[in-house]
Amino acid sequence: MTTKHYNVFVIGSGVAGQTAAKICAKNGLSVAIADKQAFGGTCAIRGCDPKKILLQFADLIQKSEQLEGLGIKKLPKISWSDIQNFQKSFTEKIPKSTEENLAELKIDMYHQSPTFISENEIEVEGKKVTADTFVIASGLTPRKLNFEGAKFLKTSAEIFHLPKVPKSATFIGAGYVGMEFCFLLSTLGCKVTLIDSGAQALSQFDDFLVDKLVSSMKKKGVKFVFNAEIESVEKKKKSYKIHYKQKGKSKTVTSKIVFNTSGRVPATALLNLEKANIQHDETGVIVDDFLVNKTNKNVYACGDVSSKSLPLTPLSGLQGYIVGNNILKKNSKEFENPLVPSVVFTHPNLATVGYSEAEAKKRYKDVIIFKGDASNWYNAKKGNAAVYAFKIIANKRTNEIVGAHLISAAANETINIFATAINTKMTIDEFKKMIFTYPSYASDLKNMLKDA
Missing domain, CATH: 3.30.390.30 (FAD/NAD-linked reductase, C-terminal dimerisation domain)
Known part of the structure; x- marks a missing residue:
């Protein structure tokens, strides 16, 4: 097996990983970056950015419905295929442009998730790679649910590839993503059910306002099921039957498609962090205020996978900047969690x-x-x-x-x-x-x- 050495090896090609890699490369260090998915990261390709493109059309319908009879005579008709083509005009060019930008800086690229084999070695694409410093910026991945039929669940990323708006859909999880896509599909004519194990949606937001949002969405036809435990998902000929328990009673709902929007967890499962003595837990890779791992001082973590981050793109960019600069000059930049506003892009x-x-x-x-x-x-x-x-x-x-x-x-x-x-x-x-x-x-x- 051939061995290659770099000053810096970055895992993850989102905003955090790219920012750190570019800073290091521009300052003369040899840099490589790896990602098992298309280069560019979640937000730009299958998250925030394309989601907002879709949601603006639901906003248009909602506003038009509010003004119907007050000046709006006929509601606009939406072409889902045109909407999808529009959002793809943004996302499809990102992997190529990202790779071109990295190549211009002479950053080597690997299209596979690496696996640590020791504290300073990884295996990727059949090669053994060593590095002075590793940067873990692998982001988050959808939380896996463990019940019979969980394999039938779709992730929110698959909404960007739906050929048409489904007649019915069920979402499991009432966080940001679940609520936003419930709003999107229900406004465009889909019969939507949202099931959550908690007592309310959006637990990190103010109850007084969340109740108003939920009431508004109910009036638009969204069915909310709280304090419910999913027991199984059963595949039928042209639909899925979701079995759940609520207040001790077994109930079912049937829909054309079922989405897992129960949250995301640090994407570290494939990295074999134990082999490299990299401390981590459910919050991500454990780092100090300089974003250095607590147990392997040659490892940094930034962005969503860092224990000191929130799943927000501006914060990922900030952490990538801090990591890049700290690699150039040790402990030169310290991370302080800034005041960060959060938004649920419903209407x-x-x-x-x-x-x-x-x-x-x-x-x-x-x-x-x-x-x-x-x-x-x-x-x-x-x-x-x-x-x-x-x-x-x-x-x-x-x-x-x-x-x-x-x-x-x-x-x-x-x-x-x-x-x-x-x-x-x-x-x-x-x-x-x-x-x-x-x-x-x-x-x-x-x-x-x-x-x-």
Whole structure:
């Protein structure tokens, strides 16, 4: 078996891996990168980016339905095949362009998941490879479910290859991905059921706003089944029967397709990390503040697979930058988890940044809660939107805003204003002095900070 040596070997070609690899290559180090899937990463090819392309058409239908009879005479017709071709025009060119960019930097590429055989050796594509430093940026992979018939489940990535909108679909898991794709398919005419083992959807978001989103989606025909345990999935001639237990009773639902949206876990199973003395657990590869593995100091981890990350592309890029620079100059960059806003791209959007109400009450002696339903405010009424609400949290002692939670058609953008306010330790009084464009959703934000 031939042996090749590199200064740096990167595992994973998403934003984190590419960023680290490019920094090292541009500074004269010999670099290789490996990925068992198409080069470019989850977000760009089978995640965030193509998902948003599809979701905008569901947004269009939803907005049109809200305004039907108020100026919209006929609802637009959607061509699913054209939508799929449109999103593919973005995604299909990414692997080639990614490889071309890496090749220009003389980065060697391997199209297979490597396996560690010792602390500084891997096997990949039938070759033994050694490296001074390894960077694990392999991301996340769909969580495997263990019940009879689990092999029949599809992943969310397969939605980007559906030839047509199915007549019915069942999603197992009510997190970001499950809720977003439930919204997409149900709005485009699919009969959707969502099953979750928990008591509510989107457990990391504010209950007050989640309840409003779930109620809105129910009115659009989505069936929610909470506190349920999947027992099996049975393949029929042209459909699947999902057997589940709820409140001690066995129940079933039948649909044309079943998706596993129960979450994602660190993609480390194929790497044989134990052979390389790389500490890891369910949070990913265990790293310190310099993103160095705790037990193998020649290994870095960045992006979603890092124990110090969240599954968000901007954070992956930041961590890749830190790793690349720390390889060039040891411990030169330290990772500090930044304030990160999160959005569920349903319609309306559900967004959050900073502390939840429960977290704020644990952290501060006294808090101020601004909470309300804004569905009778101008911006909701002009779009005939049934759902618009908020919860803003401030530290009573300092009057600083410490958390914000929004549900509206524009929450994905307006949450960034609160992110800025929290980052700059802005007080309620300072925020209310700001002037925003009017009449915009941003102009509503000051009105949310009236008497609690």
